[in-house]
Amino acid sequence: MKRTGPLFTLLAGLLLALFMLSLNATTGTKPASTPRTDSPGYKVSRSPAAPNTKASPSSSPPVAPSPSPSQSPSRTPAPNADYAGRTDDDSSAVSVSLRDGRAIAYFCDGRDKESWLKGDVEADGSMKLTGEGGSVLNGTLKGSRIRGTVDIEGGHYAFTADKAVKPSGLYRATATVRDAKIDGGWIVLSTGEQVGILRRDGKPSPAPRIDPETGAVTIDGRRLTARPVTP
Structure with missing residues (x-):
């Protein structure tokens, strides 16, 4: 009795193995291998971290500016x-x-x-x-x-x-008369009374009366004019 069955099966397996070998040679594919992480050239690729969109817990909210104090109202100065x-x-x-x-x-x-x-x-x-x-x-x-x-x-x-209502008020006259420095001051009161001092080279004496309407006054024969005094 001839044993052709096993022989045929063996032959078919051999042909299949030859076919697979020629297919791998034609495509050039190699089985994938898992890289070793301890190799010198190995680098781990990391995906960039997603930006943190949450506010830092240490950050504080902006402070609103405090309102400026109201300016004190200006007061009216003393009248002239x-x-x-x-x-x-x-x-x-x-x-x-x-x-x-x-x-x-x-x-x-x-x-x-x-x-x-x-x-x-x-x-x-x-x-x-x-x-x-x-x-x-x-x-x-x-x-x-x-x-x-x-x-x-x-x-x-x-x-x-x-x-004071004119001619009341404060008057003064300065000049040089007969080589003497004259400086006179007068206060004319509302009653018409006059109080004043005339200095000749610094020496005081009661002042002569002035004309309250014009301020005219005669000192040592010379006519002078006493004028209202303002700051």
Whole structure:
């Protein structure tokens, strides 16, 4: 009995193996191998991390600017005007002229004591004026009068000066007459009374009367003009 079956099967398997071998040679494919991570040339490819869209817990919300404090309303300065009056003891006269927040004042006893003072006037009407020799006038404007004190040559004088209506007010004249330096100051009160001192080369004496309408005055035979004083 002939055994052709096994022989045929063996032959068929051989042909199949030859066919598969020729197919691999034609396509050149190789079985895939898993790379070793410990090889020197191996690098791990990492996908870029997704950006963090969440706010950092340490970040704080923007701070709203604090409202600016409201500006204090501007106060009206003391009005421009002239004031004249007498000290409480009736020994002297005081006149004050106010212009644009500045003041000039004159204290005079009509004999030998006088002082010109100046300084600023605050919006509330208060003022501290200073003069030569350490003289000081402290006063406050309320309504139509100034109430205050004058400290001069060791004396302390309280005074009240009411708003002056021309020709009342403060006047001054300076000139050189017969080689003498003339400096005169006058306070004209609302009653028409005049209190003043005239200095010739620094020597004081009672001042002659001026014409309250024109300010004209004659000194040592020369006609001068006393003019209103403003700061």
